[in-house]
Amino acid sequence: xxxxxxxxxxxxxxxxxxxxxxxxxxxxxxxxxxxxxxxxxxxxxxxxxxxxxxxxxxxxxxxxxxxxxxxxxxxxxxxxxxxxxxxxxxxxxxxxxxxx
Numbered sequence: 001x002x003x004x005x006x007x008x009x010x011x012x013x014x015x016x017x018x019x020x021x022x023x024x025x026x027x028x029x030x031x032x033x034x035x036x037x038x039x040x041x042x043x044x045x046x047x048x049x050x051x052x053x054x055x056x057x058x059x060x061x062x063x064x065x066x067x068x069x070x071x072x073x074x075x076x077x078x079x080x081x082x083x084x085x086x087x088x089x090x091x092x093x094x095x096x097x098x099x100x
Contacts, residue, residue, distance in 0.1 A: 009058035009092040022089040039069025
């Protein structure tokens with residue numbers, strides 16, 4: 001199993017909206033990717049929650065059967081359509097893939 005974890009820190013404002021609005025929009029867009037290809041075992045998008053420690057605003061925790069499933073996800077048109085929005089609203093991105 002391959003785990004794919006991505007965290008984004010968002011700009012205070014971008015695309016005519018504030019950080020909170022863009023975080024919600026980003027979650028909606030990413031949630032739409034949850035089952036776009038075979039091989040996605042788990043797909044969870046969460047926003048930083050008040051009262052809990054967080055240095056980033058949005059996190060994606062996902063599990064794939066293998067690297068080929070992750071590659072299929074990454075190249076899928078639904079996923080690719082989300083990338084420009086994320087690029088416009090993010091300040092920073094961290095990612096880690098690993099086999100467990």
